[in-house]
Ligand SMILES: Nc1ncnc2c1ncn2[C@@H]1O[C@H](COP(=O)(O)OP(=O)(O)O)[C@@H](O)[C@H]1O
């Protein structure tokens with residue numbers, strides 16, 4: 001009864017193509033948005049902003065970028081973190097060379113650089129497929145991280161080799177750097193993530209989305225029905241790397257506050273791949289579900305023993321964490337290889353027909 | 359019959375001039391000669407069949423037309439011009455659509471989305487417009503959706519619109535594949551064994567659809583088919599291939615009475 | 629600039645051929661280990677279409693188990709047997725818990741599952757053995773630790789005895805595997821599996837048995853590599869990185885080619901060393917070994933998408 005589609009008839013294709021053909025989905029989204037924009041900011045503590053809300057949003061965005069490439073266009077990438085790095089370093093260079101620049105604009109522009117690098121490293125995908133391509137993306141991963149370390153200009157020749165986010169103001173308020181308030185940063189992140197999510201939804205449900213999915217499902221047939229595979233794959237690399245790059249800039253500027261090259265190493269790439277896969281390849285919402293799980297779980301594991309009064313060292317917690325995440329990945333792959341988004345879709349389907357299951 | 363003006367069929371349809379012509383096509387895979395010096399033409403408005411035993415080179419011929427294989431020798435003439443070497447997607451954009459011997463649908467997408475991909479050659483809104491779902495992208499989406507709905511109605515698949523293709527039975531998949539090709543509004547439609555693996559009833563449906571397409575939209579059709587009965591029923595002219603060579607070409611009756619064809623093909627049990 | 633890139637390195641090579649040989653030797657030692665790991669990959673890939681990312685952590689895990697057992701006072705050679713036992717149990721558990729329920733899933737899902745295994749083993753390893761760097765029990769295993777001095781071209785070439793041992797053992801293992809694959813019923817079944825599941829099943833060996841076996845072989849390979857590399861660099865989780873190097877080897881050699889894995893491994897081992905010494909350090913600030921192999925494989929694949937030894941894939945519709 002929760003989900004009632006009866007009585008909701010589509011009278012035009014426009015209505016049928018609306019974002020939420022079923023009204024309840026729109027309600028649900030409305031509730032989520034109210035929580036995100038009103039309830040959380042009013043109630044969340046500093047700790048919640050820093051350990052849950054902000055990272056979940058940023059990780060979701062990065063996973064969404066990867067999902068466009070891997071889930072929609074079918075090109076497996078293991079180099080996501082390096083492209084986040086490109087975004088972060090590009091942003092750092094822009095705000096230090098042009099301190100007058102609006103930081104949000106800088107963040108949005110930094111994606112342009114990662115998009116460029118992404119297209120360059122996407123060119124092999126025209127010849128190389130499957131796991132071979134995945135290994136090829138590792139070339140980007142290792143090469144770029146090496147470059148972040150060796151190219152001192154990137155980090156303004158700091159002795160530490162790290163980049164430090166300066167204090168940045170927008171409309172008279174600090175939004176990045178040590179002085180910035182968590183809630184403000186949260187709103188900036190939320191705004192950017194919401195905007196990019198909307199754009200990604202539009203891209204994936206339209207003509208380009210179909211082009212990508214066709215390329216993913218059967219590239220030969222795709223080409224034979226008129227898809228220029230080069231264009232299809234390279235736009236996927238471009239859009240994906242753009243989103244990932246913006247996520248990387250947010251990652252450093254709105255959350256970490258500083259970054260060393262090895263922050264963008266392969267474990268981060270895998271973390272994002274987990275989020276995308278556990279959430280569901282080929283789904284936008286799945287990225288959020290995956291990020292909630294992967295970011296939230298360690299926090300829960302950290303706080304649980306304390307609240308229960310179990311004495312356990314933090315190193316032990318860390319290790320247990322890794323083990324549990326590893327097992328969970330396997331567990332989720334076994335129960336639902338198509339991810340949490342599919343799991344939700346199944347529940348939703350049940351709710352639509354409930355209580356008359358036929 | 360072979361005059362440039364075309365001819366009139368027994369059932370009174372006017373067939374036009376030459377739309378596509380294969381001239382002395384030879385195709386080799388390494389040492390294997392899959393097609394040997396074959397020429398034939400397809401006329402506007404015609405249903406042209408290519409028949410022959412397995413391995414005769416029929417699919418390879420369609421693949422050459424699609425630009426998927428490049429012939430070792432020979433020329434493809436299309437709409438009165440010699441076609442330069444082209445990528446398959448460019449060929450598709452010139453109005454050549456097709457179905458495949460082994461269904462090649464996009465399994466992860468719904469029926470509707472699959473058919474919408476057929477419209478892809480008619481859509482060109484830019485990235486920004488698409489990302490905003492505004493202006494040209496939105497108009498295109500709606501206009502093309504209407505076209506697709508026409509095809510859906512025509513092929514009577516309204517009730518599976520939103521079903522993921524992976525869940526469909528074989529016969530329906532074949533129909534969706536035809537829908538995807540039709541959605542492109544092609545100048546020439548290539549069908550590679552559209553009725554393979556179907557039961558009698560499904561075959562009848564499919565034959566009816568093919569004839570209707572040809573009738574209502576005047577679409578030129580080149581099809582490969584094994585079932586001789588069907589071929590004789592629906593095609594205007596037939597090319598017969600055997601071991602990469604052409605051994606017959608003409609109306610169904612002419613072909614049926616050609617001694618080479620009888621020996622090589624019709625005599626063999628299938 | 630052009631001189632630095634195209635002339636000077638070769639001049640250096642000719643000026644000090646003994647040093648060049650030293651570099652090549654070091655490359656060869658790494659290369660044979662890369663080849664070994666790549667072979668483990670190929671076996672698993674051929675028999676189950678699984679791209680086994682856990683190969684690296686298996687190296688670490690095997691080495692840690694060996695050293696850990698010895699620290700508990702177990703005699704060295706018994707440690708080896710016990711570690712092999714642990715790797716066997718691991719293979720059985722992985723087949724049971726992970727592979728069997730995931731049979732028939734898309735490649736990427738299986739691949740992800742092996743990353744899940746990787747994380748699990750990292751956590752488990754840290755909990756049991758701790759994360760700190762350990763010393764490989766080289767001497768206790770009877771591996772000679774001295775060095776051999778040679779004087780080619782009137783220069784000096786130093787070969788560590790443990791490296792020589794590693795090369796010999798690895799080479800023996802490779803030869804042993806080749807014999808196993810070509811001469812035994814089980815081995816042929818594994819190879820047949822790469823081409824055709826039905827054919828392999830008709831040999832009368834169950835898929836499960838084969839999987840346990842190939843994962844166990846991968847475990848043995850992991851142990852040997854773990855000992856050899858641990859003897860050079862100590863035993864820590866950083867060892868995992870060397871298994872990444874097997875990936876470009878696979879790209880070059882082809883995911884299914886046994887010869888490709890061996891030749892690709894040796895090639896990459898030597899070329900990356902050469903590049904690092906003659907180009908990387910003087911021109912690029914060094915440490916190019918992290919990416920060189922990948923970029924090299926990438927470039928080769930751009931020209932030969934099927935890899936150096938793969939057959940050209942002809943697509944059909
Ligand atoms: N991509 C290819 N590579 C090698 N040989 C091929 C290829 N495609 C087709 N052939 C060969 O060409 C011949 C004709 O095949 P095909 O055109 O599929 O025949 P048909 O469709 O008439 O059954 C066969 O011998 C087939 O093995």
Ligand SMILES: [Mg+2]
Nearest residue numbers: 416417418459
């Ligand atoms: Mg055929």
